[in-house]
Amino acid sequence: MNTGAVLDLAFSPNFVHDGFCLAATVGGLLTSHDGGHTWASHPLFKGEVTTCLAISPGFPQDHTLLVGLPGGVLRSTDAGESWTTSELAFSTSPQPSVLALSPNYQRDGIALAGTFGGGIYRTGDRALRWQPWNFGLLDLSVMSLGLSPAFEEDETIFAGTSTGLFRSKNGGLAWREVDIGGEVSVISLAMSPNFALDGELLLGTEEVGLYHSNDRGSHWQRLESWQIEGPANALHFVGDDTLLAASNSGVYTSNDTGQTWALLAGLPSPLCLASPPDCADTLHPSLSGPDGVYPPDGAIRVFAGTAEAGIWYQVPGTQDWNPASIVG
Amino acid sequence: LDDGATIARRIIQLPNRDEDMGAMLLRHILWRMHEQVGDGTATTAVLFQAGVRESYRYLAAGYNPMRMRRGLQQSVEVTVHHLRNLARPLEGEEAISRVAHALCQDEEMASLLGEIFDIVGSEGYVQVEGGQKRVLEREYVEGGYWKTGWLSARFMTDHKRQVAELAEPAILISDLEINSASQLAPILEKVVQAGFKSFLVIGRDVKDSALGLLIHNARNKVISTLAVRAPGFGAERKPVLRDITALTGGTLLDEQMGASIEHAKLADLGRARRAWARKSRFGLAGGYGDPVLLRRHIAQVRTALAKEEDNFEQDRLRRRLGMLLGGVAVLRVGASTKSEVEVRKARAERGVVAVRSALQGGVVPGGGKAYLDCKAVVQRASQQVSDDAERAGFALLERALEEPLRAIATNAGYAENTVIARLEASADGIGFDARTGQMCDLWTAGILDAEQTLETALQVAMSGVAMVLTTDVLVHRRKPPETEMEP
Numbered sequence: 001m002n003t004g005a006v007l008d009l010a011f012s013p014n015f016v017h018d019g020f021c022l023a024a025t026v027g028g029l030l031t032s033h034d035g036g037h038t039w040a041s042h043p044l045f046k047g048e049v050t051t052c053l054a055i056s057p058g059f060p061q062d063h064t065l066l067v068g069l070p071g072g073v074l075r076s077t078d079a080g081e082s083w084t085t086s087e088l089a090f091s092t093s094p095q096p097s098v099l100a101l102s103p104n105y106q107r108d109g110i111a112l113a114g115t116f117g118g119g120i121y122r123t124g125d126r127a128l129r130w131q132p133w134n135f136g137l138l139d140l141s142v143m144s145l146g147l148s149p150a151f152e153e154d155e156t157i158f159a160g161t162s163t164g165l166f167r168s169k170n171g172g173l174a175w176r177e178v179d180i181g182g183e184v185s186v187i188s189l190a191m192s193p194n195f196a197l198d199g200e201l202l203l204g205t206e207e208v209g210l211y212h213s214n215d216r217g218s219h220w221q222r223l224e225s226w227q228i229e230g231p232a233n234a235l236h237f238v239g240d241d242t243l244l245a246a247s248n249s250g251v252y253t254s255n256d257t258g259q260t261w262a263l264l265a266g267l268p269s270p271l272c273l274a275s276p277p278d279c280a281d282t283l284h285p286s287l288s289g290p291d292g293v294y295p296p297d298g299a300i301r302v303f304a305g306t307a308e309a310g311i312w313y314q315v316p317g318t319q320d321w322n323p324a325s326i327v328g
Numbered sequence: 329l330d331d332g333a334t335i336a337r338r339i340i341q342l343p344n345r346d347e348d349m350g351a352m353l354l355r356h357i358l359w360r361m362h363e364q365v366g367d368g369t370a371t372t373a374v375l376f377q378a379g380v381r382e383s384y385r386y387l388a389a390g391y392n393p394m395r396m397r398r399g400l401q402q403s404v405e406v407t408v409h410h411l412r413n414l415a416r417p418l419e420g421e422e423a424i425s426r427v428a429h430a431l432c433q434d435e436e437m438a439s440l441l442g443e444i445f446d447i448v449g450s451e452g453y454v455q456v457e458g459g460q461k462r463v464l465e466r467e468y469v470e471g472g473y474w475k476t477g478w479l480s481a482r483f484m485t486d487h488k489r490q491v492a493e494l495a496e497p498a499i500l501i502s503d504l505e506i507n508s509a510s511q512l513a514p515i516l517e518k519v520v521q522a523g524f525k526s527f528l529v530i531g532r533d534v535k536d537s538a539l540g541l542l543i544h545n546a547r548n549k550v551i552s553t554l555a556v557r558a559p560g561f562g563a564e565r566k567p568v569l570r571d572i573t574a575l576t577g578g579t580l581l582d583e584q585m586g587a588s589i590e591h592a593k594l595a596d597l598g599r600a601r602r603a604w605a606r607k608s609r610f611g612l613a614g615g616y617g618d619p620v621l622l623r624r625h626i627a628q629v630r631t632a633l634a635k636e637e638d639n640f641e642q643d644r645l646r647r648r649l650g651m652l653l654g655g656v657a658v659l660r661v662g663a664s665t666k667s668e669v670e671v672r673k674a675r676a677e678r679g680v681v682a683v684r685s686a687l688q689g690g691v692v693p694g695g696g697k698a699y700l701d702c703k704a705v706v707q708r709a710s711q712q713v714s715d716d717a718e719r720a721g722f723a724l725l726e727r728a729l730e731e732p733l734r735a736i737a738t739n740a741g742y743a744e745n746t747v748i749a750r751l752e753a754s755a756d757g758i759g760f761d762a763r764t765g766q767m768c769d770l771w772t773a774g775i776l777d778a779e780q781t782l783e784t785a786l787q788v789a790m791s792g793v794a795m796v797l798t799t800d801v802l803v804h805r806r807k808p809p810e811t812e813m814e815p
Binding site for chain 1 (some may be wrong): 443446447448449468469470471601613614616619620622623628653654655725
């Protein structure tokens, strides 16, 4: 089944037990309950463009899902059985491009939605009401968002826009432009899992490759090691050391924060990358590797959503990639 | 009264005419300092007094005043250079709060100033207002707002909040007078046909049947409308309207460019996520202007601000810049009584100016230590000077640089010579904390001064000293004859 471009992927925090994951695509919302091997189109979203999504970090308890689509954000608190609309104040046609939840969403109920043309909307009440939080944001076309893993302490957020990068150090209350050396379209962002300690983050641009900062985004340097042409569609940290980047020619990996890169998979135009949260010892049957252990030694379990070829995943314990099966 | 400029400003006249001339000169110098920086007037007075006292000694010893002045000017340059070398950038909410606290001695205010400036940066506009509550409050107003309100209360959409609000309006921006329905009808028709739900008209004036047309359409729910007078007066109006066009992506329909409302096109209209107006203010948030063009416009305003020397104009440019950069921070100052509000408000205004100065030029060790650190540099520089009188100018400043620290120690009840002797032998950054009477690391303790303030205080004070040094004769104006009253 052709679902069109896969724009976003998200995993249940309890993925190793429930195997639940979601994909936002141009042709609707896809769900999987078997660890991403098979995906099915959600009946309520068939034919609807979905642009971004997020699963609550407290999903096993609150069953909350958020999905962005032209016109607003939908929220489900019963794992996708039913959906309610969330109002984005003062905007007649918001076009959400990216959704990001606070790591402490269960407690603080904070989520941010980046939109095309409408800037950033924030909710502090578990996505019931959204308000624009654009103080200092000169460019309202937001293409990427990154919340610090230590958001509760440092309240740091980065927003990539069509003409530059903005940083907020107070939870989105106000934004200041970060100089990265010119007007650059920032389409992807990745923050180190140890951002609070190492201050490492990377950004991917539409035309000029990757940039790296190791001082919490104050100073940036272009990564000369990235010689891949075209847009850096997605960036993703897997664990503490491995960094993945997606360009139109495939998925690349680096184990030294971007100093050197190697081709991981020659997938056609991957648009988004994601990996499930760390596993526990009791696993969903479909998740175990060839030797019954997940993850098998040295394996990286990664999913990639592509422009035209659906969803792919790396076979546990190997460097091979398989296409996920998408059923109607 | 707790600032030097206001105290000096209260000096009206001294009985002795010669002393009065000196007092007025000092008053003028301090007010100049206040106008330029808004802080550091007491330091200026102390430096000036020490400089004048020392210059008299050298004059009495027969040194040539003109050559002394040359030496003094050279030594000021050396000192300013060293002060700039000492400066470190001021970064982070906590550091800003500490500097603000040293300036305003108000913990609550310092904490808020730290937060506000960490958010808006040195260029951001911070408006200080009297508040209704007893505490301090801050608000971050997204987008811009200007001091001009709706042209009719009939535009009001929320009577309880007394506000007219438009969502996603098309915005006509002009400096033209719009007084006929026939002027406005063509563009209004296009706006309705294009499917806009609301329409904001900004003009030099909108009245008579043009205003009636907008109200009529709003009343009949054809389209939500709002008309406001173009903000600013005279020469100020056009720059502000250009700001609005940059923010919203519209075109300014300018009388001088031969534009007319009748021929306005949809492409001329700006757009924003929200427009609002009250009786005396109107604002825009989420303008859909091209961010690249907006940045260019911001760069132009920044350049103008860097070149501008007039305080009032600087403030106006800073306000414009704040709006363009995304918003204005409002600090509302409350207290128990009206007079307390006034005192606290004045303190907040001084704090805003001084913190901004510290952010722009960085900070140096406070409590007079930065000046003391410059002494050795001045001394070394004087050794390169061969002329005795010029060297006297260097020596004059060398002595004056100790004076702020001496004043602090004396005022706190400590022996000034002992403090000076201990500090001269201490390491960089170690200074005297007058509150505890202890030596401490001034960087760690947050006892810091804005470099720009110290630099300007030195320059202003020594320019006054140079004037005193080279003045030979005082000319009094003849007392005007008293006119006899008509019977």
